[in-house]
Amino acid sequence: MEQATADRARDGDASERSAHGEAWSALTRTHAAIVQRLQEMLSAADFPPLPWYEVLAAVSEAPDERMKMGDLAEALVITRGGLTKLVDRLVKAGLLERTFCETDRRVSYATLTPAGRDLLSEMRPAVIAELEIAFSANLSVAQAKDLRQTLDSVRSSACGAG
Amino acid sequence: MEQATADRARDGDASERSAHGEAWSALTRTHAAIVQRLQEMLSAADFPPLPWYEVLAAVSEAPDERMKMGDLAEALVITRGGLTKLVDRLVKAGLLERTFCETDRRVSYATLTPAGRDLLSEMRPAVIAELEIAFSANLSVAQAKDLRQTLDSVRSSACGAG
DNA sequence: CAGAAACACTTGTTAATACAACTATTGCTT
DNA sequence: AAGCAATAGTTGTATTAACAAGTGTTTCTG
Numbered sequence: 220m221e222q223a224t225a226d227r228a229r230d231g232d233a234s235e236r237s238a239h240g241e242a243w244s245a246l247t248r249t250h251a252a253i254v255q256r257l258q259e260m261l262s263a264a265d266f267p268p269l270p271w272y273e274v275l276a277a278v279s280e281a282p283d284e285r286m287k288m289g290d291l292a293e294a295l296v297i298t299r300g301g302l303t304k305l306v307d308r309l310v311k312a313g314l315l316e317r318t319f320c321e322t323d324r325r326v327s328y329a330t331l332t333p334a335g336r337d338l339l340s341e342m343r344p345a346v347i348a349e350l351e352i353a354f355s356a357n358l359s360v361a362q363a364k365d366l367r368q369t370l371d372s373v374r375s376s377a378c379g380a381g
Numbered sequence: 382m383e384q385a386t387a388d389r390a391r392d393g394d395a396s397e398r399s400a401h402g403e404a405w406s407a408l409t410r411t412h413a414a415i416v417q418r419l420q421e422m423l424s425a426a427d428f429p430p431l432p433w434y435e436v437l438a439a440v441s442e443a444p445d446e447r448m449k450m451g452d453l454a455e456a457l458v459i460t461r462g463g464l465t466k467l468v469d470r471l472v473k474a475g476l477l478e479r480t481f482c483e484t485d486r487r488v489s490y491a492t493l494t495p496a497g498r499d500l501l502s503e504m505r506p507a508v509i510a511e512l513e514i515a516f517s518a519n520l521s522v523a524q525a526k527d528l529r530q531t532l533d534s535v536r537s538s539a540c541g542a543g
Numbered sequence: 544c545a546g547a548a549a550c551a552c553t554t555g556t557t558a559a560t561a562c563a564a565c566t567a568t569t570g571c572t573t
Numbered sequence: 574a575a576g577c578a579a580t581a582g583t584t585g586t587a588t589t590a591a592c593a594a595g596t597g598t599t600t601c602t603g
Contacts, residue, residue: 287551
């Protein structure tokens with residue numbers, strides 16, 4: 220399947236490159252542009268960096284505002300080792316605390332502290348506003364939902380078996 | 382402007398969270414999933430890491446297979462300082478060489494070497510195949526073009542003025 | 544109920560990245 | 574033309590992340 224496009228894509232023909240390659244290129248650039256925009260906004264507002272927000276947001280949406288380290292690493296798509304040190308920094312800042320599981324002493328939870336909850340409630344509107352600006356300028360709600368669905372279907376095939 | 386959507390987004394209503402927030406979440410996760418997949422493939426095939434491919438691919442598409450450092454940094458959405466050291470590594474590996482501009486002695490070009498061109502021609506099919514797998518499984522060519530168009534419109538509003 | 548295998552997380556080392564200061568060249572202003 | 578701001582790239586420092594090995598816990602197996 221897609222033999223024709225694959226053949227056409229093999230040589231460096233930039234004029235009619237594979238539609239999927241074009242989509243990937245647009246995906247990376249758009250992602251980078253929005254990340255950059257968010258980081259600039261957070262830095263200008265004297266907020267912690269974007270990864271901190273992502274951690275806080277993920278934990279806050281979990282039951283009891285706590286999340287297993289492994290699940291959190293998977294949700295953020297980063298390594299476990301990286302998450303350990305990222306959470307270390309958030310704990311040192313008083314935004315998270317580590318709690319432990321009674322039934323399985325291997326697991327540790329990253330749990331939101333009141334300070335973390337407060338900070339998140341300050342950051343969230345700023346982040347959401349920035350996203351609304353970036354998205355809603357050229358995208359209707361229906362288009363955004365369609366985009367989300369399309370991306371999720373791509374992710375499912377990228378994550379699972381090839 | 383955008384008062385209604387901003388108001389709706391301000392409180393952290395998770396049940397009917399902003400469609401744009403959902404789209405952003407899907408965008409980050411899909412991007413991360415595909416990057417991870419590509420990196421695993423490259424590592425397994427004993428190829429250089431993904432940033433090297435992105436540099437080679439960008440330079441190869443430029444006229445005369447060379448690109449100004451500043452333009453290259455902008456295309457890859459990384460800092461100038463970071464690009465300097467990234468190109469250093471590629472030069473040391475013999476894949477790029479630095480050439481200079483006659484008319485403006487400030488600018489330096491990253492120029493593809495024959496070895497870089499050869500390596501790129503080996504890597505490109507592998508990367509494209511991986512992308513085809515990830516995308517074409519659940520996406521028609523028409524859908525991919527639509528996705529690209531949607532992402533580009535988002536990027537234009539994210540990059541330009543808010 | 545030992546002992547090995549699997550699991551969840553942490554730590555230690557190494558490489559990559561960002562950020563800010565620096566050098567060199569060009570263009571603008573008067 | 575002299576001086577100053579702007580531009581293009583590099584370098585130096587410190588933060589961040591990745592990869593692999595290590596620790597403690599649980600589960601499976603004979």
